[in-house]
Amino acid sequence: MPKLCIALDTEYENALKLVKALRGKDITFKVGYKLFISHHRRITEPIKEEGFELFLDLKLHDIPSTVQNGVLSAKELGADYITVHITSGRDALRRAVEVSDGLKLLGVSLLTSLEEEHLKDFGVCLSKEEYVLRLASLALECGITGLVCSGKELPLLKSRFNFFAVVPGVRLGQEEREDQRRVVSLEEAIRNGADMVVLGRSILRSQDPVKTVEDILALLQTRP
Template sequence: MNTPLIIALDFARKLEVFKFLEHFQGEKLFLKVGMELFYQEGPAIIYELKEKEHRIFLDLKLHDIPNTVKSAMKGLARLGCDLVNVHAAGGKEMMMAALEGLEAGTISGNNRPACIAVTQLTSTSEEQMKKEQLIGVSLEESVLHYASLAKESGLEGVVCSTHEAAMIRKSVGGSFCIVTPGIRLIEDDIQDQKRVSTPEFARKNGATAIVVGRSITRSKEPFESYQTIKKQWEGVLV
C-alpha cells in the first residue's frame, strides 16, 4: 500500500465532501468512506471519487454469517475500491468467505480490493473489552489473536491501534498490512478515541498506513494540516 496517509471523510453528505476536497486541487488522495457517508450517498459517492483518481478505503466493517458477507463483498467488489474491511470477531470462515466474494465480484482486468480485519476498535479500552465483551485476556492478546486469525484466513492485514502495531509486526511478519486509525497531532483533542497516537509514533511502531480524520477535516487549513501530518508520517522534519 506504499505507506499511505488515508483521510477519513467524516461527512454525511456529498456536498460537504466535495467542498472539503476543494482544498486539495490536483492532489490524488487515499480517502476513507465510512458508514455515515456511504449509507447516505450510496455507491454513487465511490464512483465519483474514483473518477477523480482517488484511492478508496471503504470502511463498512462487515460482520455477519459467512454467506451474507460473501454476497455483500461480491457486490462491493464491483465498486472498484482499493481497500475494504471486516470484523475479525466474525471468525476465520467469515473472513475467508469475504475473500471469495471479492474474487467473484472483481471485474475482469481489475485488481481485487485488499481486505483487512478490524481487531479491537480504538475507542475500546481493556476494561470495557473485559466487562462488555467478556474477553478474559489482555487487550494486546486479543488484538494479536485476531491479527493471527486474519493472516491465517488470507487477509492482507488488520486495523488496530498504533499501540499494538509493533507487537503485530513482530509476530505476524513484515509484509502484513497494519492500518492504524486514531491518529492525532499532539495539540489535538482525542475526542471519542481512547488509544490514540501521533503520526511519528505510528511510523516508528511499524504501521503500514495511518487514518486521519478530524485533525484534517475539521482543521481551519485542511491542506496545511494534511501536509504537516504527511511530513511527520514520512519522517520529514517540520
C-alpha cells in the same frame, strides 16, 4: 513511505469539496457509515473519478454468505479496501477472501474506543494484547490482507506477523481523544510501523485542510 488515508466523516458537501481540492495528491479516502448510507455512489464515484483510492469502512460483521456478498458489492463500486470484523469468524473471513480478487481486506481487531475493561464486559478473560494477537493470527491465517489496529499494539503485532498495518485514531499534536481511547500521535504511528495512517478530525476541522494535508504528506515522504 506510509500512506495517508483521510476519513470523510463529515457532511456530503464538505466531503466533495475536499475531494476536489486535493485532486492529484497521493491520498486514500475512507468512507464510513455517515456518508455511505446516505449517499452511496454519489460519494464513492467522485472519489474514484478523481483518481483516489477508495476505502470502504463498513466493518462487515455477519454470517459468512452475507459478508461474502458485501465484499462482492464493494468490488462493484470499485473499492480498493474494505474492513471486515475478524470476530465474524473463520468461515466468514475465508468466504470474503475467496471473492476479494484484488480488493484488499482489512481485518478489524479491537476498536480504538475500547480498552481491556470492555473485554471483560464481553466475557473475554484475556489482556487486550493477547486478544489482539489471537485475532490477528486468525485473520492472517485466513488470508486477510491487513489489519486495522491501534498504534499502541502495532509494535507487538509487527514483531510477530508480516502484514499491511492500518492505524486509526491518529492525532496531530495535543488534540483531544474524544470517543477514541487508544490513540497515538502521527509520529508514534509512523515510528511503530504503520503502513497507512488514518486521520479525520485533524484535517476536517483545520482552518486550512489542504495545507494540513500537504504538511502531513511532506512528513510522510521523509519516512521509509
